[in-house]
Amino acid sequence: MINWLSQVTSVAWFGLSSIPQRRGSVAAAVFGIAGVVGVLVGVLSMAAGFRRTMAASSSPDSAIVLRSGANDEMSSGLQQDEIRLLADAPGVARRPEGPLVSAELFVIINLPKRSTGTDANVPLRGVEQPAFHVRDKFELLQGRLFQGGKNEVLAGVGAAREFAGLEVGKKFFVGRNEWEVVGIFSAGGGTAESEIWTDARILQAAYNRGNSFQSVYVKLTAPDAFLQFSNSVASDPRLEMKALRQADFYAEQSTMLNTLITTLGYLVASLMAIGAVFGALNTMYNSVSARTREIATLRALGFGGGAVIVSVMLESLVLALVGGTLGGAIAYLAFNGFHAATVNWQSFSQVTFAFDVTQQLLAQGIVGAMTIGLIGGLLPAIRAARLPIAAALREM
Numbered sequence: 489m490i491n492w493l494s495q496v497t498s499v500a501w502f503g504l505s506s507i508p509q510r511r512g513s514v515a516a517a518v519f520g521i522a523g524v525v526g527v528l529v530g531v532l533s534m535a536a537g538f539r540r541t542m543a544a545s546s547s548p549d550s551a552i553v554l555r556s557g558a559n560d561e562m563s564s565g566l567q568q569d570e571i572r573l574l575a576d577a578p579g580v581a582r583r584p585e586g587p588l589v590s591a592e593l594f595v596i597i598n599l600p601k602r603s604t605g606t607d608a609n610v611p612l613r614g615v616e617q618p619a620f621h622v623r624d625k626f627e628l629l630q631g632r633l634f635q636g637g638k639n640e641v642l643a644g645v646g647a648a649r650e651f652a653g654l655e656v657g658k659k660f661f662v663g664r665n666e667w668e669v670v671g672i673f674s675a676g677g678g679t680a681e682s683e684i685w686t687d688a689r690i691l692q693a694a695y696n697r698g699n700s701f702q703s704v705y706v707k708l709t710a711p712d713a714f715l716q717f718s719n720s721v722a723s724d725p726r727l728e729m730k731a732l733r734q735a736d737f738y739a740e741q742s743t744m745l746n747t748l749i750t751t752l753g754y755l756v757a758s759l760m761a762i763g764a765v766f767g768a769l770n771t772m773y774n775s776v777s778a779r780t781r782e783i784a785t786l787r788a789l790g791f792g793g794g795a796v797i798v799s800v801m802l803e804s805l806v807l808a809l810v811g812g813t814l815g816g817a818i819a820y821l822a823f824n825g826f827h828a829a830t831v832n833w834q835s836f837s838q839v840t841f842a843f844d845v846t847q848q849l850l851a852q853g854i855v856g857a858m859t860i861g862l863i864g865g866l867l868p869a870i871r872a873a874r875l876p877i878a879a880a881l882r883e884m
Contacts (some may be wrong), residue, residue: 525815768864808861
């Protein structure tokens with residue numbers, strides 16, 4: 489066993505020491521693999537960041553209530569009388585001011601993006617006063633809360649960063665209505681940071697919504713109170729509503745975009761990986777060709793074919809590891825924490841989020857790089873082990 493390991497080490501060292509003489513093909517293979525890993529990790533970090541934003545939007549002791557049969561807020565509709573009944577359901581948390589239930593509605597408005605100046609869809613959400621306690625991650629960063637009965641808004645920190653005219657003190661027109669930004673808020677990195685909030689009654693009047701809402705956000709007494717609450721909602725014949733855990737609701741909202749991004753990432757990376765495999769094949773064939781005489785000499789001295797195969801494979805895997813590490817480092821430096829906005833196809837509005845290059849994605853990239861190295865090194869390794877010793881010794 490020790491002798492076999494010594495043979496593998498010797499042949500591998502010969503290969504690695506000849507890299508300077510093959511630096512062109514080696515660099516092409518390494519950078520090709522780095523490109524594959526960089527693109528794969530970069531694209532998938534977008535999906536990971538979007539998922540993280542959606543996950544941060546929920547709380548284990550919170551629920552959202554929609555009209556029965558509705559899959560999102562856009563297609564839901566609720567009336568005030570129903571919401572009064574909902575506030576008395578068991579499991580609803582309370583404060584001295586009343587139940588922690590926020591009946592809400594939202595409309596899509598157009599605001600110019602800072603980066604391009606082109607208009608994009610932004611959700612303008614009408615909320616009730618309990619909303620600031622229902623969403624326990626709410627934090628006022630600048631300014632003050634809006635006053636009820638006035639055309640005042642709070643801008644989420646993501647929306648303020650992405651869209652022009654949302655600084656505190658600024659005013660903007662939507663249709664015939666003028667709105668003043670009086671504060672900037674954060675929400676723990678959730679989707680609310682992509683929204684603009686105002687008084688629900690003012691928004692109803694501005695858009696002729698009467699006394700209707702689209703959803704109700706509810707704070708529960710505890711996470712395990714959800715079953716009692718949802719059963720009460722489902723069994724009350726006066727309520728044509730359904731209750732969902734916020735985590736389940738936002739997971740469903742992210743499914744379409746997450747699938748699209750992930751599929752695109754794997755597709756692009758797979759096409760690039762094919763080219764990287766050919767690059768690795770070329771590099772390792774050049775390595776074997778440049779060392780034909782040395783390999784034959786070692787075989788003549790008693791080195792086994794298995795040791796030659798393993799050593800060539802090790803060289804290929806080392807180059808793949810270098811390329812994968814380089815690609816992962818570039819992706820991390822270029823994408824991690826990068827802020828962007830995309831369309832949430834369930835609400836047809838912009839959602840701001842930050843790319844998230846996770847350890848899992850980096851590990852996935854390295855595994856992909858090693859797979860390319862394994863495939864790219866296998867055929868050259870077999871060729872090296874099958875070289876006719878006598879014919880190879882006569883070369884050069």
